[in-house]
Amino acid sequence: MTKQLQAPPKVLMQRNYTRLIWLGMAALLFWATFGTELSIPKFIAGVGESYKLLFGTAERPDSGFFPPDFTRGLTFVDQMLLTVKMAIWGTVLAAIAALPISILAAANTAPNKVVYQIARRILDVLRGLNEFVLALIFVAAVGLGPFPGILALAVHTTGVLAKLYAEAIEVVDTGQIEAVQASGANPIQVFTHAIFPQIVPTVVSMSLYRFESNVRAASVLGLVGAGGIGLFVTETMRSFNFREASAVLIVILVAVFLVDFISAQIRAKLT
Amino acid sequence: MIQLENVNHTYANGTQALRGISLEIGAEAFTVLIGPSGAGKSTLMRILNGLVRPTTGKVTIDKLEISRAKNVQVLAARRKIGMVFQQFNLVKRLTALENVLIGRLAFMPTWRSTIRMYTLEDRQLAFAALERVGMADYAWQRADTLSGGQQQRVGIARALAQQPKLILADEPISALDPKASEQVMGLLRQIQSEDGIAVIANLHHLDAVREYAERVVALQRGSVVFDGHPNALTEAVTRALYYDEQKATQPTPDLSTTPLLVNA
């Protein structure tokens, strides 16, 4: 009996440990306030200003975001379609490039540990470079337009998809691999007939999912001259054409909703 | 056609799975491997098709010394050896027919298999194999929608599609009900007697052993302890094989009566 009473300390120590983590997080939050100019009065004043900005003021009759001005609506829709095209190619190129890289970046299919480590670190770099930063680099390299935008999306997405594919490869059923190996198939055939069929659901759903987020990412790439609707976001905002800006934003939102909806339907059908 | 000469195998972690195995196996008899769990039956099968290389000893299949062959030669040799698994190991998301076509992969160029452009001959051969096991009606059904017995028959068809000289069946009926087990064993026996394909099956049910085996090889702790006709497999032999070993290797002292120092 006394023995059982002596047992609890282990549990208590665990609770102290979690409390330490909470304390650390509070300290982090405190640290993060310095230099960021968080201020409640400013926020309240800002809400008032934003209201004026959004809905206009009586002194300036044409100010505010409403009603949206669709006089250049066709151009916006056209640019949005271009943005979707950029996302399509950026995703497709990434999905194709990610497949062979994922084989090298999966512990069970990599030829050796060195290759595995190198592949994983390369993917870390690709994922670490944001699409926007990559677009700046590619605009400098190949000039303005949608093409550098596609490259930027493709490079970043390759890093994301290859990691996800590799994780799917790492959990495949080894029995199916052994059976295909036992028939005398070579390593490539083992991949195409035992591993690939098992990761198809992941490849399809993750690629479509990345396509959805690439449409969102692509709609701001125009800000750095990498093509698409983003250019009109900056153009209208900079010239204080807020009613046109609101038309641009509406076009983007509708397109994103549509793409998400359609893509989700396809994902549900295919997996 | 299969010869093992003094084969030993020790796994990387130090487990001695096979010790001094010498055997000669041909197509003239349905051979069944028995032995308690861990005796080395699966290891022996993996060595026969080159999935595992023995630490020492010589394994010859159809004149090729598979224990020492180059990787390419091992791949080529595996074409002659079909394998049937306890868990069937079909590629679940492929159809029954596509699974059987896996038995043809090693006979076609890689580019062809990659784009899944199988020749008409291969497809006919695969379909005939499905007919042989009574699964032609399910050719276009996905493997994971089939019952266990059906999956195992597709597994046999996959082995048959290789037009093998030897079929290795590692516990082919352990996951099946009695009726499906009978079908599967019946098929394997028929294949052995009619097609002259050597069959080595590894079984746990002694009733099935007595019904199907023409030759029984018993392994215990990595060594052959019995090799002969199933009629010679008496109660005393099987008792010694399955139970006496446990007594000998895994002493379970009764702690309530045994003084603690005895086993220290």
Ligand SMILES: Nc1ncnc2c1ncn2[C@@H]1O[C@H](COP(=O)(O)OP(=O)(O)OP(=O)(O)O)[C@@H](O)[C@H]1O
């Ligand atoms: N990959 C491996 N690495 C290390 N040890 C292994 C490996 N595979 C098998 N072993 C060990 O080798 C011995 C023989 O195993 P094996 O699978 O050949 O036995 P088995 O006779 O097929 O048993 P079962 O009837 O349970 O299938 C066992 O002790 C097992 O733990």
Ligand SMILES: [Mg+2]
């Ligand atoms: Mg086994």
